[in-house]
Each structure stands twice: as C-alpha cells, then as structure tokens.
Amino acid sequence: MPPAVTRSNRKQLAERSCGLLVLLGVAASAAAPELGDSASYLAIHAPTVALRHVEIIAGTGAAPRADQTLVIVDGRIAAVGPAASTPIPRGALVRDYAGYTVLPGLVGMHDHLFYTASREPQRNSPGGVEPGFIVNEIPYSAPRLYLAAGVTTLRTTGSVEPYTDLKVRSRIESGAMPGPHLDLTAPYLEGPGTPFAQMHELASPEDAGKFVDYWAGAGMSSFKAYMNITGAELAAAAEAAHRHGLRITGHLCSVSWPEAIAAGIDDLEHGPVYTDTEFVAGRRPDKCPEQRKALESWAGKKVSDPEIVQLIRSLVDHHVAVTSTLPVFELIVPDRP
Structure with missing residues (x-):
C-alpha cells in the first residue's frame, strides 16, 4: 500500500498530509491516467522517485531505521536501504527528506x-x-x-x-x-x-x-x-x-x-x-x-x-x-x- 510521510515531530497534520500526498502522487502517476479531481492532489509526477535521508518505520514492530533511501518505481517500492549505499536509478527524481518519517499507509x-x-x-x-x-x-x-x-x-x-x-x-x-x-x-x-x-x-x-x-x-x-x-x-x-x-x-x-x-x-x-x-x-x-x-x-x-x-x-x-x-x-x- 502507499506509504505516508510525516514530520518526525508530528507537530502539524498539514505536514503529515502533504507528505502522504507526495507519495500517493508517485503511485497514481504510474498506475492510471490522471482524471478529474485526482490530478490536483498529485504533488510529484515522475515514474521513478528516490526519497533520501528519511527515517523508516516498517510497521513490523522492528525499530525505526534512520537515514535511509527509499526508491519508488512505477508506483511500487523498489529498494530500501542506507542512504550512503543505496543506488539511485538513472533519471530518478531525487528528494531529500531529512527529519521526515516514512511509514506504511494506515x-x-x-x-x-x-x-x-x-x-x-x-x-x-x-x-x-x-x-x-x-x-x-x-x-x-x-x-x-x-x-x-x-x-x-x-x-x-x-x-x-x-x-x-x-x-x-x-x-x-x-x-x-x-x-x-x-x-x-x-x-x-x-x-x-x-x-x-x-x-x-x-x-x-x-x-x-x-x-x-x-x-x-x-x-x-x-x-x-x-x-x-x-x-x-x-x-x-x-x-x-x-x-x-x-x-x-x-x-x-x-x-x-x-x-x-x-x-x-x-x-x-x-x-x-x-x-x-x-x-x-x-x-x-x-x-x-x-x-x-x-x-x-x-x-x-x-x-x-x-x-x-x-x-x-x-x-x-x-x-x-x-x-x-x-x-x-x-x-x-x-x-x-
């Protein structure tokens, strides 16, 4: 399911919502043609996106993983790993999100x-x-x-x-x-x-x-x-x-x-x-x-x-x-x- 992005301090719902819609935009842009009102909610229009320097909570009960890179290709998570060593595909749109947390959609x-x-x-x-x-x-x-x-x-x-x-x-x-x-x-x-x-x-x-x-x-x-x-x-x-x-x-x-x-x-x-x-x-x-x-x-x-x-x-x-x-x-x- 699409991940949600939030500020790690979670001070404002607006910040949480913005991050969520960023990644939903990535997923939707690859999965279906943009129709009607949905297009106005898409913040990123790219088939391949790399989110760098994020904290990741996988939802499995494991401890959060700091300073990670998450790669999304055609609306699906393609790679997750340390920011220092995870390769980023050629042509990917790169966004740095230090201080943000990525977690599975609720x-x-x-x-x-x-x-x-x-x-x-x-x-x-x-x-x-x-x-x-x-x-x-x-x-x-x-x-x-x-x-x-x-x-x-x-x-x-x-x-x-x-x-x-x-x-x-x-x-x-x-x-x-x-x-x-x-x-x-x-x-x-x-x-x-x-x-x-x-x-x-x-x-x-x-x-x-x-x-x-x-x-x-x-x-x-x-x-x-x-x-x-x-x-x-x-x-x-x-x-x-x-x-x-x-x-x-x-x-x-x-x-x-x-x-x-x-x-x-x-x-x-x-x-x-x-x-x-x-x-x-x-x-x-x-x-x-x-x-x-x-x-x-x-x-x-x-x-x-x-x-x-x-x-x-x-x-x-x-x-x-x-x-x-x-x-x-x-x-x-x-x-x-």
Whole structure:
C-alpha cells in the first residue's frame, strides 16, 4: 500500500498530509491516467522517485531505521536501504527528506462514509425522532479527509447510501477522485426496532440470505450485522456471505458474542463491554436490552474470570477478530477533558 510521510515531530497534520500526498502522487502517476479531481492532489509526477535521508518505520514492530533511501518505481517500492549505499536509478527524481518519517499507509477497520449530523436536533425535538435518526452521507469530504490522515485502505463498516458508496469506490479506482482503497460494507443487517430511518428491517432468516445475495451481487465486499438482528438471521447472513467468499462483522446487542460465534460471524465491533449482552440478568433471546444494563453487566468482570477466559478462547479457536474502535470509548469517558 502507499506509504505516508510525516514530520518526525508530528507537530502539524498539514505536514503529515502533504507528505502522504507526495507519495500517493508517485503511485497514481504510474498506475492510471490522471482524471478529474485526482490530478490536483498529485504533488510529484515522475515514474521513478528516490526519497533520501528519511527515517523508516516498517510497521513490523522492528525499530525505526534512520537515514535511509527509499526508491519508488512505477508506483511500487523498489529498494530500501542506507542512504550512503543505496543506488539511485538513472533519471530518478531525487528528494531529500531529512527529519521526515516514512511509514506504511494506515488501514482503517471501522471508518464510515457518513456522519450522524441530525441526531441531536431530532433527539431534542418535541415531535420525537420519527421516522428515525437520519445520518448524512459525506462522499466528497470523507475520502479526502481519511487520505489526509494517512488512511490508504479502509473498511466502511456499514452503509446508509450504498449506491453512493459504490460510485465513490468506482470513481476512486478510475482515478477520477482521490481517496483510499475501499472495502465496501453493505447496508446494515438489522431487525425490527432500529432507531435509524435508513436501515432495512429484516423479516426472516430467508430475508437475510436474500439481502446478502443481492448486495454481494451489487459489488459490496463485506457485511455488518446490527443491534436488533436475530440469531437465526445472523446465521443465515453469515452462511450466505461465506458462500460468496465474503466476511461478516457485527455491532451486536440482541445476539450475544457466544451466540454470534456459533452463528459463524468473522469479526465483532467495539469490544465486548459495549456490545456483548450475555451477562445481562433476565436477558431474553433475540432482544436487545438497555445499553445501561449491558454496561452494568460487565462491571466488576476481570480478564481472569473463567467466563471471560472461555470467551477469549472461543474467539481465538473460531478465528473471530475484534475491532476495538477505542476512539468511541474515549468520547464516553466521565470527566473527559
């Protein structure tokens, strides 16, 4: 994936963004014709570029490598080595970046292309929230902002404007607009009772299977179960997704994590304290309890408790990933500055 370049002191986002776009310009100039708005984001127009005297963080856990030269040919890294001894190809454009750091582009595992702009006005309206919360697609600014922050690949993890998402991906891939590589997640697999106006409410496991089949055929590359899905619907959706060679994640509530693992889920969002309701007293199958009760059910739990050890073991044994989304929790920390 394209690397991002940042100032080693990381004082300004603008410096990080500029460096990222420099190298993206190198990659794009060789990979595709310049079309539309993308061309204005390319800072370097050369098939071969050498970045000298940079620090390199490879992303493997190894220590940073100081005073390196990185050579890019036709949009791909061709050589990395000490600046004093790494040969530079004839005709290469040479740029000295002492004091900068080169690192792999970031992979965003939970990055939406929408924002809940109307939630607070609706919540405070005397008329209520009918027909449900509306979230606004931001197809122009979101891809650019993610790219500027160093994200070169992202999973959208749920769609409210699926045809817009498909067009955004197509335009990025054609070079018509700038943006990261997109793993498009289909519209939410949600059941009755959703608070969101733009979400389809599944009627049965058969409906869930047909839903997955349709969006897989439309070009979506992953799926996401949501808070009011039933266990049977989740199992049907997982079976259909796997039949297409695709994966399914979930921000759950009505289905507990152990139930989701048994249903064949591949990934779970936000961590168990926020979304695993298995310990809620009096919990009813396929019903999402109050969030307060779910959070309270985890109070006092320790990683060493037998039931938590078993949950972790089951996740590992079934190869189920967990996407932690730590910034979500930062927003609800009491007395946060």
